[in-house]
Amino acid sequence: MMSEATAPSLTDLAVGAAIAAADVINAVYDRPIHVVTKQDGSPVTEADAAAEAVIIEHLKGTGLPVLGEESVAAGIIPQLGERYFVVDPLDGTKEFIKRNGEFTVNIALVEHGRPTMGVVLAPASSEIFVGDERGAWAGRILGSAVVERRVIKVGLQAKPRIVASRSHGHAALEQLCRTLDVDSDVSVGSSLKFCLLARGDAQLYPRFTPTCEWDTAAGQAVLEAAGGAVLTLDGAPMRYGKGELKFLNPYFVAAASRELAEAGASEMRRLIE
Template sequence: MSLSLAELMNRAAIAAAEVILEVYHRPVLAMEKPDGSPVTEADQRAEAIILEHLAATGLPVLAEESVAAGRIPELGTRYFVVDPLDGTKEFLKRNGEFTVNIAYCENGHPISGVVLAPATGEIYWGGPDGAFGGRLAGDAIEAVAPLRVAAGKQPLRIVASRSHGHAALAELCDTLEVAEDVSVGSSLKFCLLAKGEAQLYPRFTPTSEWDTAAGQAVLQAAGGVVLGMDGLPLTCGHREDGFLNAWFVAAASEKLALRALAEMLRFADA
């Protein structure tokens, strides 16, 4: 019996997580890529395993370490976007806030995605059939439950990046009367919104498409949105921009996203 796309992506993420944890529990040597970001054996081995799993589909894969090595496929209209170890800095700090990200895209739009946190066993996935979360028990997923954003919930909680804070964040929190900010690393920020534990994630610093595509797919499947500075859903496949995102906002509702975006644009013009 052939696997569904969600099952294939989940299995690929689980296999990658096993390798990542093997490296995580022993001394790790970090190397520096040309852009100054760190890379480890875990990143490289995890990506190789994911590529092996996804090869059965015959679809192109835009993967972080492959791109860093100059291997950029022609993407076409259907492809995967992969970050084998999102949050390498968190991995090296050993705080557990790192993830495996796999997204499936059509015409530049993330349609399905899986985000897995190897250190905790938390796994989140979403697509046309909805969004779900669970926990790994060996190679199986248990305690599966549907995910839904908490749009309109008060007081407002905002998700900030532990490693990439921005001076405008405090002012935005004051303007939107945010009651609490929650710091967490990697694409887990999108997952906090997807499961209703926060409502807003404004991003003021650059990210790559493989950092956001999987989390975006999960959040959208849970009822949320991720908008770029043009007010449109964030898209992938922008080779001309080096596959980099500009500022964006993820939110539990389009109304909240547009309100935050208006304030972010004011900061950008200042």
């Protein structure tokens, strides 16, 4: 098992696992997709399980537990402890089925309830976003290598851009936009919402609908490494390991700064009370 001192190498390992999973996903994407409906009504494809199996194989040498979406769906929930991986092998399955390219591979390392490393890879575009204790960066996958690597940081502006659809969002979203003087909205699927904030393309992502820990852990790690914040509506950082809640997240707000996140959380709380 790897020691605490080798933690940075876990990032490289996760990047390699994500690239391997993306290869599996793209192979399925290039042919007719067979879709099955899970017990909770959500769709799943052969790519979901195949990608998760590849990721688990890459990570098993660390000895750390892996909390994976498809494993949990199959009733396989490991004893997590204080340090473990969280995996969503194909976030945005509906986007995958629509073939719009807005789906991602997500791998995060959670330590003591918070995500400290995250990898988000978009197989269709070959974009990759990574965050850990050293900061956040983005790049592009070429073959099995990362190219065009560059540091990314959040960007603030007087009137924030929001990652949400005013026409298809929660009823309170329009009021939130008015109160926070939102300039415009940007719509994108899956965990790419966090990545838009991390690279400065938007500043606010309020979430009024349910998510699970594997949907958010990697994106949160990338955003926080880029200087942003993810808070629940009580103003606290979003935590992980909520097995008693079936790993469901509360409503939250992701933002380019702690101050904007606090303002968003306060207004969201007021709007839904």
